[in-house]
Amino acid sequence: MEIEEPIPMEPPRIHRLDQAVVNRIAAGELRMAASRLKLIQVSDDGNGIPHDDLPILCERHTTSKLSKFEDLQSIKSLGFRGEALASMTYVGHVTVTTITKGQLHGYRATYRDGMMEHEPKACAAVKGTQIMIENLIYNMTARRKTLQNSADDYPKIVDLICRFAIHHNSVSFSCRKHGASRPDIHSVVTSSRLDAIRSVYGVSVARNLIKIDASDSDSSSSILSMDGFISNSNYIAKKTIMVLFINDRLVECGALKRAIEIVYTATLPKA
Numbered sequence: 569m570e571i572e573e574p575i576p577m578e579p580p581r582i583h584r585l586d587q588a589v590v591n592r593i594a595a596g597e598l599r600m601a602a603s604r605l606k607l608i609q610v611s612d613d614g615n616g617i618p619h620d621d622l623p624i625l626c627e628r629h630t631t632s633k634l635s636k637f638e639d640l641q642s643i644k645s646l647g648f649r650g651e652a653l654a655s656m657t658y659v660g661h662v663t664v665t666t667i668t669k670g671q672l673h674g675y676r677a678t679y680r681d682g683m684m685e686h687e688p689k690a691c692a693a694v695k696g697t698q699i700m701i702e703n704l705i706y707n708m709t710a711r712r713k714t715l716q717n718s719a720d721d722y723p724k725i726v727d728l729i730c731r732f733a734i735h736h737n738s739v740s741f742s743c744r745k746h747g748a749s750r751p752d753i754h755s756v757v758t759s760s761r762l763d764a765i766r767s768v769y770g771v772s773v774a775r776n777l778i779k780i781d782a783s784d785s786d787s788s789s790s791i792l793s794m795d796g797f798i799s800n801s802n803y804i805a806k807k808t809i810m811v812l813f814i815n816d817r818l819v820e821c822g823a824l825k826r827a828i829e830i831v832y833t834a835t836l837p838k839a
Contacts, residue, residue, distance in 0.1 A: 611698040616668035626679040667693040737764035776803035
């Protein structure tokens with residue numbers, strides 16, 4: 569798919585935000601706030617985290633989603649939150665506030681270096697979970713100084729949210745810069761991925777797309793299927809952008825992107 573003014577994603581710079589979105593994506597409506605290195609805040613209106621799971625929430629290589637080894641063969645989730653949250657606790661101050669259905673109050677817990685610092689404290693809470701990461705890379709002075717002096721990452725954040733809004737069209741996304749009156753992106757829940765593309769990248773892009781589907785020839789043993797959209801030969805853009813999800817996870821793979829571009833370019837009319 570070709571977009572006129574894309575801003576390429578740079579995973580090392582916004583990887584933690586990427587993981588935060590993935591961790592909360594299943595909850596429905598997702599709200600986010602970010603202020604450079606001071607604060608990343610993600611909240612959802614989902615089922616919340618049980619009190620008994622809070623002690624292991626940020627431990628490495630830990631999950632409450634599996635009870636036996638064989639469960640690995642039937643995973644239905646987007647992955648394990650522990651690795652993403654664990655990494656954040658080593659470079660920031662993480663606070664989690666959550667409430668589950670039927671509880672009279674929620675719980676708030678703080679984490680550092682992969683471990684819960686104190687027993688969860690009872691607190692007032694709204695439905696779902698809020699994850700707050702403060703003072704990002706506070707313990708990496710040189711790295712922090714480099715990032716503070718770098719260009720604004722906000723356009724990359726918008727680009728990231730756009731990609732998630734297209735693929736997860738059953739979730740509503742909104743992204744607004746702090747202090748702005750209107751969001752830079754606001755997607756609504758839709759059953760059509762083409763409608764999601766139209767709301768994010770505009771009518772001009774959407775009307776020049778061709779739907780594609782592919783799968784293994786043997787349907788009885790098929791382990792691979794693919795669907796998506798590509799721009800037709802009439803659409804001309806300044807730059808090519810590819811939005812690629814594998815097993816519902818956003819993927820940046822240079823080799824795969826080049827392979828697809830080679831095949832796609834071969835179908836375009838020669839000048």
